[in-house]
Amino acid sequence: MRRHELTDREWELLAPLIQRAATGRPRVEDRQIINGMVYKIRTGISWRDLPERYGPWKTVYTRFRRYALEGMFTRALQQVQAYADEVGDINWLVQIDSTVVRAHQHAATGRKGGSTGRTNRNDHALGRSRGGLTTKIHLACDGKGRPLAILLTPGQRHDSVYARPLLERIRVPRTGLGRPRCKPDQVIADKAYSSRGFRAYLRKRGIACTIPEKADQMQHRRSRGRRGGRPPAFDRQIYRRRNIVERCFNRLKGFRGIATRYDKTATSYEAAVNLASFLLWARSV
Template structure:
């Protein structure tokens, strides 16, 4: 959204970002006039970037219920996931994706609004929270965001789990979410050239999975794994290959969860990821 002076407000889409996103927004059905798409999307971006509640959205974005309702509809329809895949596809076609894939996770504390999930109808059980990627960890009620990024730190795949879920358990399903479509004919690209990860992903099962797929990896061994191998002598085998220079390219990083449902929260993460890509292409 641009103000009357032609200046793009902070926390809103740039012209380049909107140019990439606009063709992917569902067309309005014929009927009564509705709030402009860019105005509404800017409201969503503003909400995600500032963390305010939907009710507190500035009036310039239109009625907050309109912004929320459209966001929820787009989340259920996978609009932002498709937008993310589309920008990835164009980057891959241009040879702009570095397929040295980095995986990591970050624990995000759930705001009290998100923590209220399941209260309607009296259900507050573990199953309901788990369905929405909410769980108990040292930080209280949390969600864990698992990311697989290209060598330039741009998200290729996103996986949400309850906060207590161990990284090594999620590594395989995270990598299997990488599906960069082709702009023409052909299957989506799913296979990294190499994977970089920290010690949390140093399990024999995950290393075996990568070997089976022919994917090189740079993952340091845990101290207990090293000791176990040494204790076995020759039967312990050789230590796994480890390149310190490549490992230094590993990233860390991401904030607070306000959305009650996993669908909405993943849509917010996908939209944020799309904006990261949009700035780099």
């Protein structure tokens, strides 16, 4: 095994999900192609610059694009999560946060707005913020710092707007009978997620939360006296564990193709993030 390639354990988890045609001309070995994808995401190089040992670069790119559209890497991530849940390895003290990723100029050259040609920076999760064209990765991870759900948005979008859609993406299938697990035991988040609507949503689902209250919200509640209600519960000891989601981001951004976005479409970039997340899980279970 070379540097930046699949281990035998990772290939064992991923191989059953790859569909193979019964007829047709001989194809390049699947593991060789997947290794090319992992190498590309790890190093952030251009598809055209892939080493020849991975086969023709067009073949690697074509299969990556096909797998991205089919959602194969999403299924791989869910499969390894299901295995971890079966052996009781998932810590359901879930933390949520987001990080901004700078989009390379190669990611910003595609046509926006579809066939009409209208410029719309929100297409493909590209938006303009202080850093220029950026994408924001919203992440929910378990208590051991492994991704449970991922959501891409333009870089200027506020975190709290996508808190509910992010939590609703948590879906860990069962290996046997039963519905997928979608409900965390508790959610830890920073002040960006402190809103009455989000707290009410968590109460409705029966999910405990540890979210600090903003200063202006605290002042407004106190100014109303008794009508302001009680302050929300907040456990400082539990909140100290919020750095786990930051460490998860650091591990994801160890992949240079994730730390900087080179993909033109949100589908391809999300597939790359899912593949990197799968590798983080596969190396911990």
